[in-house]
Amino acid sequence: MNMSEMGEVVAYLLRYRSAERVPGGGRKRRAAREGQLSERDVCALIDDASDLEREALRDFLAGQGLRLKTFEAGDFPGIAPGSRYYALLPDPELEQPPLYTRQPVFEALKLRQESRSELAQWYLQLWLLMNTLLYTRYNRALSDVSRYQEATFASHELLDLLRDQLEALRALGEAAPETSRVLLEERGEDLNRRVRAFIDLQVRAGLLEASGASGEDASPGDIWQQTLLGALECEQIGIHQLGHLQALAEGRLAEETA
Template identity: 35%
Template sequence: MDLNDMGQLHAFLMRYRCIESRPRNRKLRRNESELAGILIDSGTEGLEQMNRFLAGQGLDLIEFTDTDMPGITTGGRVWVLARSPEATPPAFFSIDQVMARMKLRDDTREVAAVWYLHIWLIHLALLYSRKGRAVSAISGYLDSAFEEETLIQGVRDHIERVRGIGLDAGAEQRVYEILSDERGTDIAKRVRAFLGLMVDSGLLGRADSGVFEQTLLGAVEISQSFSRTLQHVLPDEDALSNIVNISAPVAEKGEEEEAWPEETE
């Protein structure tokens, strides 16, 4: 693997964050087959060389084969570009895109951040808690499909719980105001903006019309970084300090619940 190969791999991975030698449910992207061939031909030494290059950027290229991960096409290999759990998230994974995509009308960054965090937690409840799935169960990405309408309804139910909690019962005032001030169709708009952002980031995929599923990359990211993720969701400490006392929906009675990280006060 020479510097030109590394440059091409880096550019592709920064755009898509995943290379598949034999994609399971999509067509090969431009140059993807050639780049997969470079990684295969360079073997373990080449992967280690690429990871030494990526380490300084807080990234880790992880390889999976059809024999060690379900869902990979027979004879295929998949490489995912994950954030290193030991490193600070790279600066080019900018929160600005999240804020821009999540804003409606004249929303502030604080409002966009609060909505993003709560929708993110509710979508994790669909992927993990309500399936009795541990965050370490990467292979569970194969059984992670959920409908857009299910997430929208989950957010609506969450807002009703927020209103039910009320300020007198301990809800943080600013969060209460932001979430309870939703307007008619705004919840659906915010959920669709969130889903579009997650798909474009390679963390969710479209399984069917109105149906989404977690990707292998998304499962790896949660498995490696879940305990540290909350501190990187929001743009600044002022916004983060407002996310207190209101949690995502819990699993229904009789279903196993996942332990959520404590929120920062």
């Protein structure tokens, strides 16, 4: 793998965040597109790289605050026998460069002239509710990465949860947190549009993928499944970004039982 090929591998990984030698779940390999390698070629280049070339790739990614993790069949369900799954993840021990911004989130969720803090509120609410569907209702911890294939939800379920959340917030009246009151200013189809935009963001980031329809009222594209990459990233967030919340909850529990 020469420097030019390494650049093409990194460009592919930055776009899709993951690559599989033999895609699982019936997914077809991503074909080559203008200016970009195919998934088959990316995997072949990584597989065939020498130790020195792999080290150079690791160093290159580390300079951007990223780490390429490799998983074999048997590490997690869904990885086909003889396959290999490559996941590009932020390295929690490294600082993320300014290049990685939240701008795509703001642009996707923006409906009018909302401030960044208001859009961040919308994203946080939707992210927490999505994880209620992917984790809480399955009695699943963030560390339960191997259960990612059973973690599915329908678009309307996320929309219904959001509506319930806003009704509960509205019922608080003046007691509602001031920072959250902006969520009550929705109009018409705003909630539906924000949910669709949020799901599209997760799909583009490789954290969700369309699942087969199930149930009379479901159709292809309405059901979403967490990807292995999404489960790995949630586990990492739980360990490195939300760990203090676990400590806080355990402290409160100890006070209540004392």
